[in-house]
Amino acid sequence: MSKSNQFVLWFTGAIIFFGCSSAHNVPASPKVMAVTGVLRVDTAFDKSSLNSDIVILQSSVSGDTLWLDVEYSGGCAAHSFELVSKGLWMKSLPPKLSVYLIHNNHGDACREVIREKLSFLLHAAQYPGQRRVRLSVNEINQNPIEYNY
Numbered sequence: 001m002s003k004s005n006q007f008v009l010w011f012t013g014a015i016i017f018f019g020c021s022s023a024h025n026v027p028a029s030p031k032v033m034a035v036t037g038v039l040r041v042d043t044a045f046d047k048s049s050l051n052s053d054i055v056i057l058q059s060s061v062s063g064d065t066l067w068l069d070v071e072y073s074g075g076c077a078a079h080s081f082e083l084v085s086k087g088l089w090m091k092s093l094p095p096k097l098s099v100y101l102i103h104n105n106h107g108d109a110c111r112e113v114i115r116e117k118l119s120f121l122l123h124a125a126q127y128p129g130q131r132r133v134r135l136s137v138n139e140i141n142q143n144p145i146e147y148n149y
Helices: 003-019
Strands: 054-062 065-076 080-085 096-104 112-121 132-137 147-148
Touching: 054 096, 054 132, 054 147, 065 096, 065 132
Parallel strands: 096 132
Antiparallel strands: 054 065, 065 112, 080 096, 132 147
């Protein structure tokens, strides 16, 4: 094998090796956190203040806890999350309640893709006289999440 063919082979191998490294920075599984917070009812909440810099990958309820697998850009500063509702239940059986995930990146402009599992206690979502509520998170759920208590 000639020196030029060896160089081409070595160069191609280096491109493949370094090109397939973790440039996307997507972790294999979400980082699991302890309880992130508690659903807060705020009748003055304005949903127009929501930003769309977070993606909710999956949502579920276990007991009195809402679990959210989320993805966002960052990596250089701590981010904070809050779950808020206006406390306006829709008249249906069972009642339906919209809740909103607020994401504050605290000015983090880094571009690493971060995945986290967030959790929020849902006691404030309970509707008097009922044993279950359907939750719509950020109004993007095609099928609301059932919360039985």
